[in-house]
Amino acid sequence: MAAKKVLVTEKVADAGLEALRDRGLEVDVRLDMTPEELIATIPDYDALVIRSATKVSRDVIEAAEKLRVIGRAGVVVDSVDLDAATERGIIVCNAPTSNLVSAAEHTMALMLACARNIAQANASMHEGKWERNRFVGTELYEKTLAIFGLGRIGGLVAERAKAFGMKLIGYDPYCSPGRAEQLGVTLYDDVEAILPLADFVTVHLPKTKETIGMFGPDQFARMKDGVILINTARAGIYNVDSLADFLAAGKIGAVGLDVFQDEPCAESPLHEFENAILTPHLSASTVEAQRRAGVQTAEYVAAGLDGSIVPTALNMAPLPPEVMDAVGPYVPACQMMGSILAQMDGEIPQYLKLTAAGSLSTVDLSILVAGTLKGLLSYKRVAMVTPVNAESMAKRHGIKVETLSHADAEGYASAVSIVADGTEIACTLADEAHGARLVSLLGYKLDIAPAGQSLVFEYEDAPGRVGVIGTILGEQGINITTMQICTKPDEQRALVYVNVEGAVDDTVLAELREGVSGLANLWYIRL
Numbered sequence: 256m257a258a259k260k261v262l263v264t265e266k267v268a269d270a271g272l273e274a275l276r277d278r279g280l281e282v283d284v285r286l287d288m289t290p291e292e293l294i295a296t297i298p299d300y301d302a303l304v305i306r307s308a309t310k311v312s313r314d315v316i317e318a319a320e321k322l323r324v325i326g327r328a329g330v331v332v333d334s335v336d337l338d339a340a341t342e343r344g345i346i347v348c349n350a351p352t353s354n355l356v357s358a359a360e361h362t363m364a365l366m367l368a369c370a371r372n373i374a375q376a377n378a379s380m381h382e383g384k385w386e387r388n389r390f391v392g393t394e395l396y397e398k399t400l401a402i403f404g405l406g407r408i409g410g411l412v413a414e415r416a417k418a419f420g421m422k423l424i425g426y427d428p429y430c431s432p433g434r435a436e437q438l439g440v441t442l443y444d445d446v447e448a449i450l451p452l453a454d455f456v457t458v459h460l461p462k463t464k465e466t467i468g469m470f471g472p473d474q475f476a477r478m479k480d481g482v483i484l485i486n487t488a489r490a491g492i493y494n495v496d497s498l499a500d501f502l503a504a505g506k507i508g509a510v511g512l513d514v515f516q517d518e519p520c521a522e523s524p525l526h527e528f529e530n531a532i533l534t535p536h537l538s539a540s541t542v543e544a545q546r547r548a549g550v551q552t553a554e555y556v557a558a559g560l561d562g563s564i565v566p567t568a569l570n571m572a573p574l575p576p577e578v579m580d581a582v583g584p585y586v587p588a589c590q591m592m593g594s595i596l597a598q599m600d601g602e603i604p605q606y607l608k609l610t611a612a613g614s615l616s617t618v619d620l621s622i623l624v625a626g627t628l629k630g631l632l633s634y635k636r637v638a639m640v641t642p643v644n645a646e647s648m649a650k651r652h653g654i655k656v657e658t659l660s661h662a663d664a665e666g667y668a669s670a671v672s673i674v675a676d677g678t679e680i681a682c683t684l685a686d687e688a689h690g691a692r693l694v695s696l697l698g699y700k701l702d703i704a705p706a707g708q709s710l711v712f713e714y715e716d717a718p719g720r721v722g723v724i725g726t727i728l729g730e731q732g733i734n735i736t737t738m739q740i741c742t743k744p745d746e747q748r749a750l751v752y753v754n755v756e757g758a759v760d761d762t763v764l765a766e767l768r769e770g771v772s773g774l775a776n777l778w779y780i781r782l
């Protein structure tokens with residue numbers, strides 16, 4: 256099988272690219288593509304790896320014929336049309352802890368640079384000057400830092416600022432008093448109350464309707480004279496035009512910004528101010544953060560391409576590890592059963608019932624439904640199903656899905672049975688290494704591991720029929736690798752499940768249909 260292809264559109268650490276290649280993926284790095292080039296290129300690729308600069312619009316997603324996974328080698332995914340990706344069953348995942356420390360350290364770097372005029376002094380020295388009196392700074396020690404957003408980065412900034420002897424105050428309506436206390440931050444529940452108290456303000460907020468424009472002229476006016484403002488989160492939280500006005504008026508002492516409205520940003524109202532310390536979205540650009548982001552993203556992209564669970568998928572509900580341990584090994588088994596059902600019955604079922612028994616009886620079964628639907632619908636090539644869009648795909652194809660659980664797995668530790676419009680199949684997993692075994696099909700009890708190709712016969716039970724099957728297959732050079740015969744004595748019917756090797760073509764099938772008397776059904780199953 257040809258290697259799956261991954262398109263990487265931004266600079267990702269070599270370790271990340273190697274991790275993709277180590278997993279047998281073909282990796283193409285194409286930097287600085289225009290949106291049109293991306294649309295023209297994407298149809299060839301199974302996965303896309305991006306950072307913050309690549310816009311993955313609905314147009315890109317609609318052009319992406321084979322795309323299964325979009326991996327964001329970083330934290331925030333605000334450049335991907337998540338709805339469009341979800342509709343197409345494309346997993347969007349990130350590396351959510353990869354660059355938090357780097358972002359917190361960059362925040363500290365900007366605070367210190369602003370407080371001590373580092374950038375201006377450096378520029379002056381490079382001009383051959385020695386201006387000790389011009390660049391007198393302020394200490395962080397005993398100054399008040401207001402932190403807006405006490406999440407992951409805000410918390411790391413609090414810990415670091417505390418080590419500098421700063422007094423910490425904060426605003427985050429979703430932060431528990433316990434967390435604030437642990438961080439040594441005095442929480443306020445009113446933005447206005449906090450503003451006059453701070454010598455330094457830093458924002459670690461997501462970009463939302465509430466946070467865009469959260470700081471404008473009214474807020475800046477209430478702040479202390481000479482306040483230093485930092486933003487390593489997202490552009491728009493501070494109103495940049497009014498920042499420029501307040502810098503020009505000398506009310507704001509300095510600003511340190513890492514994020515801009517239109518990136519790349521070559522000009523802004525702030526560029527003219529030497530006490531506006533600007534960095535080109537560098538918070539995550541450290542060797543360590545990039546290595547983590549690249550390697551983690553590679554792992555999740557490969558998992559998504561394999562059909563395995565992606566723990567950081569943003570467009571599907573995460574399953575706790577203990578649930579995954581229980582149901583995860585059954586996902587391929589359900590996919591296999593879905594595919595067998597699709598091949599036994601020509602129609603897409605209207606009603607699908609999945610029953611989990613034994614040790615599976617208490618866990619969330621949604622991922623098994625997704626696996627079954629994937630087997631059913633992918634075989635029929637009507638839809639690409641992933642855990643991301645399984646539910647909406649079932650709806651779209653008019654399949655009513657029901658799940659049930661039983662404590663009793665009839666002698667097995669666990670088992671899953673599926674009924675699709677009356678056609679029944681069940682399997683168990685002795686252990687992961689040995690794969691799934693079919694334990695029931697159409698009400699016949701059996702015990703067989705389906706192979707790549709199988710022939711399934713159902714006929715009126717009578718002596719000699721297995722011999723006929725063996726003879727016909729033997730004459731055609733088709734090797735039987737495993738066979739299982741099961742009967743329903745009350746009904747005088749038998750089912751024979753035969754795993755075979757060799758080419759089974761229409762002639763062979765016709766010969767079998769003709770030769771095996773009393774034949775009710777013959778299915779040729781390929782997995």
Ligand SMILES: NC(=O)C1=CN([C@@H]2O[C@H](COP(=O)(O)OP(=O)(O)OC[C@H]3O[C@@H](n4cnc5c(N)ncnc54)[C@H](O)[C@@H]3O)[C@@H](O)[C@H]2O)C=CC1
Binds near residue numbers: 426539
């Ligand atoms: N410049 C860069 O390279 C990077 C920037 N970031 C940005 O840093 C920011 C923070 O990231 P994390 O700490 O990982 O996020 P997080 O989700 O861990 O924390 C965000 C915090 O903001 C709080 N919050 C949400 N809405 C709020 C509101 N209206 N008022 C007050 N608090 C509110 C939440 O309760 C949460 O505690 C994000 O905007 C992210 O985009 C993250 C990584 C790198």
Ligand SMILES: O=C(O)C(=O)COP(=O)(O)O
Binds near residue numbers: 354537538
């Ligand atoms: O991870 C994030 O959210 C960032 O903002 C970092 O973006 P980047 O990977 O440096 O383009």
